Amino acid sequence: MKEIRAYVQPHKLSQITMALMEIPGFPGMSIVDCEGFGRERTEHVQDYKPFLARKRLEIFAPDELVDIIFETIMRTARSGHHGDGKVYIIDAHEGGRISSGERDKDLG
Template sequence: MKEIRAYIQPHKLNPLTLALLEIPGFPGMSVMDCEGFGRERTEHIQDYKPFLPKKRIEIFAPDALAERIFTTVMRVAHSGHHGDGKVYMLDVHKGGRISSGERGEDLA
């Protein structure tokens, strides 16, 4: 199982959600508001605040779907401008379903 974690521009959330829902067997996702900065920084000196708004997406998916999800995020969230965001793929060793007590390596 993999975790796909992405930080994207807020206006890309709806198109990304629609694209991900087209993937057969898509397991779902969590979305959070967050702020941060990378190499792109605002140039406003007065009231300087380096943090820019982003959406954090977390998707836990079976290995068979992970690459397709990762590629979809990269394609749909891309605008060609600095600050489009980042996407990561991480190994997940175990998951658990709280409601049923079920545990395992493939609980996406």
């Protein structure tokens, strides 16, 4: 199991969500509002804040779905402009379902 964590432009969220929901067996996701900045820098301006609004997608998926989810986000979120976002794949060693008490290394 892996976590796919993506930081994307807010205006792309609906399009990304629709594309992900077309994947058979898509496990669902959580969305978090966040702000941040990358390598780009701007001249210092009084009261300038470098933080830009982003949406963070958190998806825990079985190994067999990771590549298709990753590629779907990369393709759908891309506008071709600087600042489209980032996608990471992170190992998730174990999970648990609170409602049932189920604990499993492959819990999706």
